[in-house]
Amino acid sequence: MLWSMPQHHDGPLARLRRGHEELVLDLLRRHGPLSRAELGGHSGLSRTTLYDIIAALVDSGAVVASAPAPAERRRGRPVEKLTLRPEAGQAIGIDFARRAVHVAAVNVAHEVIGSASEPHAPGLPWEERVDLAERLVGSLAGGSLRLGALSAIGVGVVGPVEDVAAGPPDAPVEAHPEQPDTAPGPQSPRTDLALLLRKRFGVPVLVDNNTRLAALAEATWGAAAGDQDVLYLRLSHGVGGGLVVGGSLHRGAHGLSGEFGHITVEPDGRRCSCGGRGCLETVASVGAVLDAYGRADDLPALLAALPADPAARRALDAAGSRVGTVLAAVCNAIGPGVIVLGGALAAAGDVLFESVERALTADLMPISRHRVDLRPATLGESGGALGAIALVLHESPLLARYPAPPDPLEDT
Known part of the structure; x- marks a missing residue:
């Protein structure tokens, strides 16, 4: 679930405030834990406005503040980090490599919950690969994973992927991994994979090349974090x-x-x-x-x-x-x-x-x-799956229930 936000009247100032709230929440979704100073640098908001927005988000429960661990503290006053509340949900990443399936899960505070891998024979049909992925996902966090507010799964595949699809489970599929050596049945691999995953998990699927996703993972959690x-x-x-x-x-x-x-x-x-x-x-x-x-x-x-x-x-x-x-x-x-x-x-x-x-x-x-x-x-073998999660964190409309940021041209 998502924690409820304070209700505002729908005037220009209220819409502007909601836009500021959305901006702060989006920055925390994309970047993970940030200090107030880091949020100020990313958002461009004035100190007074930013601190007011943060106070409201913390009061509502959507954001939590925490001091660094003792081992991480330096001289002076500890710097608080702000994150989305971890219990708001998790994101799942699946990497369908040539001869293995890798899965990982991360909560909305960017904390890695777990990862798992299992090799398989080359040419394994897509349905059996998805069975394997579902079993591996079920093994993470004692089977207690919740997609929650993220409501999407990131997927990495071998080969070119011309588009990244994101939509409801019955939306048309645009992403198409090209793996002719492993594609069973009359349907194309893209249709088989996306439909199977949507059927199993009931959420939209975001697909990209798994090596490209590993780049995003290394920049999010790995060597280039x-x-x-x-x-x-x-x-x-x-x-x-x-x-x-x-x-x-x-x-x-x-x-x-x-x-x-x-x-x-x-x-x-x-x-x-x-x-x-x-x-x-x-x-x-x-x-x-x-x-x-x-x-x-x-x-x-x-x-x-x-x-x-x-x-x-x-x-x-x-x-x-x-x-x-x-x-x-x-x-x-x-x-x-x-x-x-x-x-x-x-x-x-x-x-x-x-x-x-x-x-x-x-x-x-x-x-x-x-x-x-x-x-x-x-990040090793988990890089593609973690990158698929980063794709969800960057692309998924986590806060879609909130009004969109105000259009700067609307009130001119």
């Missing part, structure tokens, strides 16, 4: 990524951004699964590095060989150099402050990161070389 401009790259069996620009996920005009793995690095190189030739994915994916090394059947064997076999280090070094060159080109065009590198290949640690950083530093514009921070991802 609090940073506004983040470039994320995942090096796994495929290579892809995402951009967070100004604190929001960048999807591009047709929802096809983040395909960094299909930037050409060798014009006469190997044919790529996308139809191109010499893409980054053909030299920096797990399979490509294993082929370059030639002495290991899987990634764990390659990683185990690193301390003693120079050939294993050379294979990773070559891949890392290509990755660094691509990242520098994207940075020169986009200008992020943080680069987060994740995926299975990132388990190589310093061997990979050092080669990436060398090429990155060499190819960045000199003015940018000390302004871009390269960091390892921290």
Whole structure:
């Protein structure tokens, strides 16, 4: 449930106040716990107006204030953080990876309640994947999860997603993950997946590419938490990524951004699964590095060989150099402050990161070389599911029952 808000008369000043309340609640939904000073910086409201709005929201129960834990306190008066009341509901994220389902849950105060994963055989039908997701969701928080006020589920899928759909359970579906290798039945994967999820959970479904969602997760809870401009790259069996620009996920005009793995690095190189030739994915994916090394059947064997076999280090070094060159080109065009590198290949640690950083530093514009921070991802397999939750927190009309903010042109 949502706590009731104070009732106002419907004059211009009352509408303006409701708009201010909506703004503060929306900032807490998007960013999680914020101090009064941080809310002031984000909202642009005067100190007097902001404190009046916060007092009303705390009195109504919609917002709670808490002092930092003793370990987090510094000298001086403890700074209170304001959050939406955690009991107002939870958000669920599901990541349908190629061979596993990952789920996570977060409450409206941005506290992670839990996560779970389970592998499955390739080509598992969508209905069985949804069965698996439902079971995993039921295992979180002792089966006591409530969607509450959020009333939406975020979903990550493999492959391009041209649009993000959000609507009631019977609304038309616009998001369409392209996974022809795993799509059963006469319907398209997008229809199967969205309808199954809406039938099981009875709420709208927001869908996006799972790697792009991992970028949003790392900027919300992970390695780049609090940073506004983040470039994320995942090096796994495929290579892809995402951009967070100004604190929001960048999807591009047709929802096809983040395909960094299909930037050409060798014009006469190997044919790529996308139809191109010499893409980054053909030299920096797990399979490509294993082929370059030639002495290991899987990634764990390659990683185990690193301390003693120079050939294993050379294979990773070559891949890392290509990755660094691509990242520098994207940075020169986009200008992020943080680069987060994740995926299975990132388990190589310093061997990979050092080669990436060398090429990155060499190819960045000199003015940018000390302004871009390269960091390892921290969320692991739960990144896509947590990013799906972040999508709900950013996009879901959490406070839809409240009047919309006033139109500045309405009273002119």
